[in-house]
Amino acid sequence: MTKKRDYGQFCGLASAMTMIGERWTLLVIRELLIGPTRFNELSENLPGIGPNLLSDRLRSLTAAGIVEHTAVPSDGRGRLYRLTPVGEQLRGPVLELARWGLQFLTDADAAGATRAAWGFLAVQAMTDRDNVPAVDEEYEFRVDEEVFTIHVHDGTVEFARGPAAHPVIVINSDSQMFVKIGAKMTSPFDAIVTGAVKIEGDPDAMHRCTRLLQLA
Structure with missing residues (x-):
């Protein structure tokens, strides 16, 4: 995964855009605001994103502490993605x-x-x-x-x-x-x-x- 390019500005908005400003990222967050979701469900609900790009966005959000994943009990290889408490703080701004x-x-x-x-x-x-x-x-x-x-x-x-x-x-x-x-x-x-x-x-x-x- 390539390193995110920041804006070189000491500003909260610039920092937020570095975290969530890439294409598709906010729509991934939108889906997780509805509830915890598996990868295949995210892919189905975001037509056009492509599995590789979705994987990249989830890795970036996980690395930033915005998203976490847990194992699916009925599926040894499955993962359930959900927002962390930090990610849940986005509910108000995203809804607005x-x-x-x-x-x-x-x-x-x-x-x-x-x-x-x-x-x-x-x-x-x-x-x-x-x-x-x-x-x-x-x-x-x-x-x-x-x-x-x-x-x-x-x-x-x-x-x-x-x-x-x-x-x-x-x-x-x-x-x-x-x-x-x-x-x-x-x-x-x-x-x-x-x-x-x-x-x-x-x-x-x-x-x-x-x-x-x-x-x-």
């Missing part, structure tokens, strides 16, 4: 960058790859933590084959993969429409009218949820 990038998406981009699990990160990126509902409730999202939940409790917001125990609303959508709504390429109302999004549950809770996700 993703939210910022939504404004630049176009209809032409919709022809590219999409993945239901990215919706799990999308709701985190879209959440306005200054507008958390004053009630305790759960919102369940079903995006293609993925299910994830927003838990609102005591003025705080938590996110989890999997169904809600007691959802006040359940939202069904495909992954492409979910991204289009997040990017404000279409409104939740128009998506509901066309049947692209289906919502079951309390209408008042739906209004609270759309305000929380800055979609009102």
Whole structure:
């Protein structure tokens, strides 16, 4: 593996770019923010990266202490990659960058790859933590084959993969429409009218949820 070229600057941003600024690196981190993942799964979810380049990026991130790997009990040769505590510190910056990038998406981009699990990160990126509902409730999202939940409790917001125990609303959508709504390429109302999004549950809770996700 070749040595990384730094920017020769005594600056935190330059240091960060040395660690994670190479092509594909942040997208590898995006996948690991969703959860621990095996190499083959990373390769499948990052079409176009190529196995050699993916291996190089994982080695670099591991050497930097951002990623670690463990053995897979059922597979003597398999490795499960996950973020270290240092890597997990990237969640906030990466989500903010993703939210910022939504404004630049176009209809032409919709022809590219999409993945239901990215919706799990999308709701985190879209959440306005200054507008958390004053009630305790759960919102369940079903995006293609993925299910994830927003838990609102005591003025705080938590996110989890999997169904809600007691959802006040359940939202069904495909992954492409979910991204289009997040990017404000279409409104939740128009998506509901066309049947692209289906919502079951309390209408008042739906209004609270759309305000929380800055979609009102």
